[in-house]
Amino acid sequence: MNRRTRFAVLGAGVIAQQHGTVLHQLGEEVELVAVVDPVRSRAEALAAEHGAQAHATLAEACAAVDFDVAVVCTPTGMHGEAVAQALDAGKHVVVEKPAEVSTERIEALIRARDRAGTVVTVVSQHRFDPSTEIVVDAVARGAFGRLTSAIASVDWWRGQNYYDSGDWRGTWALDGGGALMNQGVHTVDLLVATMGLPVEVFGYTGTLAHERIEVEDVAVGAVRFASGALAVLHASTAVHPGLGTRLQVHGDRGCAVIEDDRLVHFHSAPSEEQALGLSMGGTRAGTNQVQRFAGPDGTLPGPVTSVAGRMSDAHLLQYRNFLAALRGEEELRVGLEDNHRAVGIITGLYEAARSGRPVVLSEPVTTVSSNR
Numbered sequence: 001m002n003r004r005t006r007f008a009v010l011g012a013g014v015i016a017q018q019h020g021t022v023l024h025q026l027g028e029e030v031e032l033v034a035v036v037d038p039v040r041s042r043a044e045a046l047a048a049e050h051g052a053q054a055h056a057t058l059a060e061a062c063a064a065v066d067f068d069v070a071v072v073c074t075p076t077g078m079h080g081e082a083v084a085q086a087l088d089a090g091k092h093v094v095v096e097k098p099a100e101v102s103t104e105r106i107e108a109l110i111r112a113r114d115r116a117g118t119v120v121t122v123v124s125q126h127r128f129d130p131s132t133e134i135v136v137d138a139v140a141r142g143a144f145g146r147l148t149s150a151i152a153s154v155d156w157w158r159g160q161n162y163y164d165s166g167d168w169r170g171t172w173a174l175d176g177g178g179a180l181m182n183q184g185v186h187t188v189d190l191l192v193a194t195m196g197l198p199v200e201v202f203g204y205t206g207t208l209a210h211e212r213i214e215v216e217d218v219a220v221g222a223v224r225f226a227s228g229a230l231a232v233l234h235a236s237t238a239v240h241p242g243l244g245t246r247l248q249v250h251g252d253r254g255c256a257v258i259e260d261d262r263l264v265h266f267h268s269a270p271s272e273e274q275a276l277g278l279s280m281g282g283t284r285a286g287t288n289q290v291q292r293f294a295g296p297d298g299t300l301p302g303p304v305t306s307v308a309g310r311m312s313d314a315h316l317l318q319y320r321n322f323l324a325a326l327r328g329e330e331e332l333r334v335g336l337e338d339n340h341r342a343v344g345i346i347t348g349l350y351e352a353a354r355s356g357r358p359v360v361l362s363e364p365v366t367t368v369s370s371n372r
């Protein structure tokens with residue numbers, strides 16, 4: 001593209017302000033030209049910050065200004081409608097996670113994307129964290145040998161005032177779920193990124209520490225992957241005062257641990273023979289090789305926070321990948337199919353908790369690759 005890529009942001013809440021800041025960081029490469037929100041005063045306030053136009057509806061924005069990409073920042077349960085409208089208008093799309101609250105709805109968006117012939121990325125910025133990239137690369141190289149298991153946990157706290165702050169919070173219709181869908185989706189996405197195709201899930205959910213919400217504040221489950229590897233999954237907003245997130249990836253020749261987006265443990269045996277030589281396991285000196293990835297100041301790989309501490313450089317990297325995909329220079333790293341797998345684990349666990357039976361997961365049928 002010879003001119004700037006022109007963006008319209010749909011929804012003018014807090015997350016939209018952050019996307020506006022990232023677009024500003026991209027500089028001359030892009031331009032924010034429209035902000036859409038049914039509450040016109042909110043649209044006008046955000047638009048004024050970026051020299052953009054304010055509109056009440058997407059149709060109004062499409063009629064008034066030419067743009068290439070719609071950034072969907074509406075409440076979760078309204079993502080699909082906004083994405084579908086943007087695709088019908090021939091726009092590329094950046095959509096906040098998750099793209100929709102069910103795999104069936106994501107499949108409908110995949111079909112709409114294929115009809116439109118445009119590109120859709122789902123915000124999954126932690127795939128672009130240095131810690132994640134190191135582990136994903138190690139898996140691809142076989143540095144951990146055969147993957148055997150994983151543990152993914154999100155141990156957070158949300159007070160009752162969090163859920164009471166908005167009518168949509170804690171509802172199935174607009175939140176799509178609780179601790180697992182809202183807070184845990186990024187960690188579930190990293191589970192997919194590192195472990196591959198999920199094929200079956202079972203689990204339990206509970207609402208144990210909060211009132212006046214429809215969804216869970218605790219979820220636990222087990223996931224089986226196509227490789228045969230197994231994973232344990234835990235997500236909660238009922239861990240007072242709140243701990244953090246943790247992903248452990250295990251293989252028969254090595255393992256890695258990412259804690260709060262920072263790589264804290266890495267081990268890879270150079271050969272199967274050396275792996276077998278550590279007969280009893282343990283934490284003896286030399287088993288943690290994480291320092292080989294440390295920077296000159298000894299800092300371990302992790303997120304580098306920017307944008308007033310609200311978003312990370314990983315968001316910027318995802319936007320750059322998206323723009324490169326539009327130009328045909330790179331493959332898109334996070335598409336609708338990727339999000340379908342993460343949401344499949346989450347909604348499958350919800351179904352298993354209701355039915356008391358394991359749920360078999362399936363891939364969407366698509367005629368166009370998500371990695372354009």
